Amino acid sequence: MIEYGKEIIKRIKLEHIPNKLLSIQITPESLWNKQQEIVKIWKNFITKDENHFITLLENIGVDSKSLITRKCHICRREIRFSEFFKINSPLGIGKSINIWQNENIDFYCIDCGKSN
Numbered sequence: 001m002i003e004y005g006k007e008i009i010k011r012i013k014l015e016h017i018p019n020k021l022l023s024i025q026i027t028p029e030s031l032w033n034k035q036q037e038i039v040k041i042w043k044n045f046i047t048k049d050e051n052h053f054i055t056l057l058e059n060i061g062v063d064s065k066s067l068i069t070r071k072c073h074i075c076r077r078e079i080r081f082s083e084f085f086k087i088n089s090p091l092g093i094g095k096s097i098n099i100w101q102n103e104n105i106d107f108y109c110i111d112c113g114k115s116n
Helices: 029-048 050-059 081-091 093-101 110-115
Strands: none
Touching: 029 050, 029 081, 050 081, 081 093
16 A cells, blocks of 8 residues: 555645655565465365355355356456456455456456466
8 A cells, every 4th residue: 555644644635745655565474475375275176176166156145157257358268257266365255256247357367467
């Protein structure tokens, strides 16, 4: 998170604040490590049997058939929600679905995403 100091808290208009960066907060290493553990757990679960992941979604009230069909913005390869969630699992299922369903966001497959 980037802050412009106490001026934001006082709700002074940003155009009157000099463009000077005062602080940057970076994800602490301990939180990063926890997020990577979450990713590893979900990747193992989904990779082992993707049908169990679909069943889990159905059990919590998510109709997997209602999820938008996505294609890579570059190569046009189809991307499944499970592929997206494997990487973004620290966001949680709800937030991941909200992002996935947002038609204003372009998605990239794993191969094209690595090259950008």
